[in-house]
Amino acid sequence: MTRRKFIHKLVEAGSVIVVGISWLAKNTTPRKFVWAFRVKKYPGSLKPLRDISKQSKWSG
Amino acid sequence: MTHRGESSFGAKQEVSLKLKVQCELCPKMCLIEPGQSGECRVRINIDGVLRTVVYGYPCSINIDPIEKKPLYHFLPGTPILSIATVGCNLHCENCQNWEISQANPEDENISAYFCPPERLVALTKRNNCPSLAYTYTDPIVYYEYTYDTAKLAQSAGIRNVLVTAGYINEQPWKELLKYVDAANIDLKGITDDFYRRVCTGTLKPVQNALIIAKASGILVEVTNLIIPTLNDKPEQIRQLAQWVKVNLGGETPLHFSGFYPRYKMRNLPPTSLNTLEMARQIAMNEGLDYVYIGNLRSKQGENTYCPSCKVLLIDRSGFTILKNQLKDGCCPDCGKEIYGVWK
Numbered sequence: 001m002t003r004r005k006f007i008h009k010l011v012e013a014g015s016v017i018v019v020g021i022s023w024l025a026k027n028t029t030p031r032k033f034v035w036a037f038r039v040k041k042y043p044g045s046l047k048p049l050r051d052i053s054k055q056s057k058w059s060g
Numbered sequence: 061m062t063h064r065g066e067s068s069f070g071a072k073q074e075v076s077l078k079l080k081v082q083c084e085l086c087p088k089m090c091l092i093e094p095g096q097s098g099e100c101r102v103r104i105n106i107d108g109v110l111r112t113v114v115y116g117y118p119c120s121i122n123i124d125p126i127e128k129k130p131l132y133h134f135l136p137g138t139p140i141l142s143i144a145t146v147g148c149n150l151h152c153e154n155c156q157n158w159e160i161s162q163a164n165p166e167d168e169n170i171s172a173y174f175c176p177p178e179r180l181v182a183l184t185k186r187n188n189c190p191s192l193a194y195t196y197t198d199p200i201v202y203y204e205y206t207y208d209t210a211k212l213a214q215s216a217g218i219r220n221v222l223v224t225a226g227y228i229n230e231q232p233w234k235e236l237l238k239y240v241d242a243a244n245i246d247l248k249g250i251t252d253d254f255y256r257r258v259c260t261g262t263l264k265p266v267q268n269a270l271i272i273a274k275a276s277g278i279l280v281e282v283t284n285l286i287i288p289t290l291n292d293k294p295e296q297i298r299q300l301a302q303w304v305k306v307n308l309g310g311e312t313p314l315h316f317s318g319f320y321p322r323y324k325m326r327n328l329p330p331t332s333l334n335t336l337e338m339a340r341q342i343a344m345n346e347g348l349d350y351v352y353i354g355n356l357r358s359k360q361g362e363n364t365y366c367p368s369c370k371v372l373l374i375d376r377s378g379f380t381i382l383k384n385q386l387k388d389g390c391c392p393d394c395g396k397e398i399y400g401v402w403k
Contacts, residue, residue, distance in 0.1 A: 030080040030091055034232050036103050036112035036204055043113055044146075044164075045171040049121070053187070056122035056142060058196040059156035060129060060223045060244075 081105045085203055086149045086228050087265040099260075100201040101164050102147035113165050114145035115205045117172040118180075120160065120196055123187055125379040129195060129223050130315050130354050132364060133400030134242040134279050136374060137381040140221060141189040143180065144196030145205065146170055150225050152248070152259045154287055158323040161197040177209035181216050191241070195223035203232060210239035219401075226269035227261050233269055234276070242279035242401065244315075245270050249284075249291045250300040258290060258325075267307070274308045279401050281313040283354070286331045286339055288319065294342055301343035301351075310347045311367075311399035316340055318355035333358060350399070366391040366398070373398065 001009075083090045083098045090098035092105040102114045126140045148161035155161055163170045175183070184192050192213050199206040199222050210220040219241040226245040228236075247270065249255060252263040274280045282304055286292050297316075304312055316339040318331040336353045340361055343351040353361025357378070364374035371393045375383040385392050389402040 030082045031108065031110075032082045032084050033110035034084045034229075036083070036085075036110040036115075038115040038204065039106075039111050039113050042117045042165065042172055042174070044117075044166050045168060046117070046174055047171040049173050049175070052121045052141070052183070053123050055124050055128065056120055056196065058120060058144070058160065060142075060195045 079105075079108050081108060081110045083110055084229060085232055086200060087262065088149055088227075098149075099151070100147045100149040101162075102145065102201050112202065112204050114147060114172070114202050115208075116174060116176040117145060117165070118143040118175055118205075119146050119163075119170050119172045120144045121173060121175065121180075121183070123189060124193070126191065126193075126221075127376065127379040127381075129193060129221065129244050130283065130317075130352070131221065131242055131244055131279075131281055132315075132352060132374070132376075133281060133313050133350070133398070133402075134221070135190055135219070135401060135403070136384060138191065139187070139189050140191045140193045141180075141184040141187060142193040142195050143175075144194070144199075145172070145202040146197065147201040148198045148225075149201050149227055150198070150259045150261045153324040154258065154285070154319060154321075155323045156320065157196050162323070177205070177212045180209050181213050181218060184213065184218050185216065189218070191219035191221050193221040193223060195221075198224050198227070200224055200228045203228075203236065207236055207239065210236070214239050224269075225259075225261070226266045226273070228265070228269055230268060230272065233272055237273060237276045237278060240276075240278050242281075243273055244281045244283055245273060246283050246285070247300060247304070250296055250303060254291055258287075267303070271307055274312065279399075280308060281315065282308070283315040283317055284339075285317045285319055286335060287325070288328050288331055288335070290328075292331070292335050292339075294338065297339045297342045298346060301346040301348055304343075305347050311349050313350040313352065313399070314343055314348050315352045315354045316343070316361075318353075320355070331356070337361065364398070366394060366396055368396040369394040 079094045097104045123139045124142045146163040194206045222243040255261045255263045316336050320330050333356050340351045349367035362376040
């Protein structure tokens with residue numbers, strides 16, 4: 001292998017490592033959210049709307 | 061910041077290694093594993109995407125008197141449609157509403173209504189309520205539902221009221237306040253130690269939220285629940301009143317509320333009326349104009365008096381207005397403008 005080819009392969013390998021590390025860092029970092037996306041199905045049980053005119057038993 | 065969208069549990073997700081998500085809504089900044097929820101129990105990581113499972117699903121819808129929030133300086137004597145979903149980002153040992161605030165959406169004993177923002181606004185109008193309250197648990201954990209409903213309600217001429225612990229980050233708080241008219245914000249104690257030990261939170265974000273809310277121009281009232289032996293020392297009350305006076309202004313109404321043994325704090329006695337009246341006196345001596353007593357009946361502590369000439373302005377009995385003598389928001393005797401939204 002000539003010196004030129006060796007340096008070329010070294011640069012290539014270095015680039016692959018840098019790109020790989022950047023990709024991993026970008027994709028394994030937790031995604032940050034303020035807004036949460038909606039879901040269409042409520043995971044709990046639902047009830048029909050009843051008379052809402054009386055005061056709540058909850059504080060506030 | 062990622063923007064909103066709509067999806068279902070079964071929706072196809074992009075394949076990636078982004079499994080953990082970080083919720084930046086509140087100061088807890090929960091780092092959430094796939095399939096897990098944040099501390100609030102209602103913001104969940106599904107396939108690397110943060111989802112709110114309570115959007116459009118309140119567990120409580122009731123019409124309350126606005127004095128129950130408590131708001132004494134905002135449309136007195138009017139009914140307010142009040143909602144909450146399950147969940148809370150704090151876990152106060154003394155929580156009065158722990159059955160819903162510390163519940164999971166899946167819990168069998170707590171069911172929910174299907175009530176998207178459009179239906180909620182229509183319900184408010186149909187019941188002739190001039191305002192809508194996001195209350196009981198904490199509107200911060202159902203942030204997107206609160207935000208969308210408040211925006212829609214505002215465009216329909218309905219006022220929006222938050223009843224909250226104010227444990228939220230600055231950016232989402234400012235966004236939400238654009239659509240809010242009034243808020244009752246808890247200041248649960250005046251030391252960081254109290255917040256850490258009793259509420260699993262910290263003091264500074266709450267103080268920031270209070271300052272931002274007041275500076276935004278909405279009507280702000282503050283509630284402090286006095287718990288025997290934990291935050292009932294005269295010096296603690298004085299410090300709290302001073303903080304309110306300096307940072308929010310002497311015109312900010314302050315409610316001292318009585319504690320009842322609930323949830324994980326059943327070993328302490330209820331707050332006595334004497335303690336609440338002592339707190340009220342201290343706060344008034346520190347220069348606060350409107351100091352009230354809640355959860356226990358106190359004739360003077362329920363009423364609004366003119367801070368200038370001391371004449372009785374609003375006579376209350378519990379949540380009922382017996383007499384309101386304000387003239388265009390001013391004292392009828394000396395003409396002093398009284399802090400509030402009166403019509």
